[in-house]
Amino acid sequence: xxxxxxxxxxxxxxxxxxxxxxxxxxxxxxxxxxxxxxxxxxxxxxxxxxxxxxxxxxxxxxxxxxxxxxxxxxxxxxxxxxxxxxxxxxxxxxxxxxxxxxxxxxxxxxxxxxxxxxxxxxxxxxxxxxxxxxxxxxxxxxxxxxxxxxxxxxxxxxxxxxxxxxxxxxxxxxxxxxx
Numbered sequence: 001x002x003x004x005x006x007x008x009x010x011x012x013x014x015x016x017x018x019x020x021x022x023x024x025x026x027x028x029x030x031x032x033x034x035x036x037x038x039x040x041x042x043x044x045x046x047x048x049x050x051x052x053x054x055x056x057x058x059x060x061x062x063x064x065x066x067x068x069x070x071x072x073x074x075x076x077x078x079x080x081x082x083x084x085x086x087x088x089x090x091x092x093x094x095x096x097x098x099x100x101x102x103x104x105x106x107x108x109x110x111x112x113x114x115x116x117x118x119x120x121x122x123x124x125x126x127x128x129x130x131x132x133x134x135x136x137x138x139x140x141x142x143x144x145x146x147x148x149x150x151x152x153x154x155x156x157x158x159x160x161x162x163x164x165x166x167x168x169x170x171x172x173x174x175x176x177x178x179x
Contacts, residue, residue, distance in 0.1 A: 081093070089115065097128060108132070
C-alpha cells in the first residue's frame with residue numbers, strides 16, 4: 001500500500017467504521033462523544049446501579065463544563081447525551097442539543113419518557129434533536145412497575161403517542177423516535 005488511501009466522510013450513525021488505520025497514530029481526533037448530562041433520575045429501575053447505591057451526589061452537568069468538553073472536539077460528528085441519569089430532567093438539555101447541532105453534530109439520547117410532555121417535546125424539536133430513544137422495558141403495566149419501580153407505563157405510552165401526533169400534525173420528521 002502506498003499510504004494515500006482516501007477516507008470516506010464520517011457517517012454519524014456508523015462512526016465506528018471510520019477508525020481503521022494502518023498506523024499506530026490516530027489520523028484524527030475523536031468523532032463521537034458520550035456525555036452524562038445528569039446522574040439524577042425519577043425512576044428506581046432494577047437494572048440500574050443508582051437504585052441500589054448512591055455513588056456520587058445527584059447533579060446536572062453545568063453549561064460551562066458542557067461547552068468546555070464539546071469545544072475540545074472540533075470534528076465531533078455524533079453526540080450521545082445520556083448515562084445513568086434521565087437527560088430530560090436537565091434544564092439546559094435543549095440548549096445543549098442546539099449547541100451541538102450548530103456545530104454539525106448528530107445528536108441523540110435515551111429517555112425513560114416520563115417527562116416527555118408537549119413543552120419538552122417542542123423544545124427538542126426546535127433544538128434539532130436527531131434521534132430520541134425511549135427505553136420502555138416492558139409490555140404491560142405490571143412488568144413495567146416491577147422493572148422500573150414506579151407505575152408510569154400508561155403515562156409513557158400517552159407521552160410518546162402525543163409526541164408522535166405532534167410531529168405528524170406539524171410535519172416534523174425529527175427527532176426519529178424509537179422504543
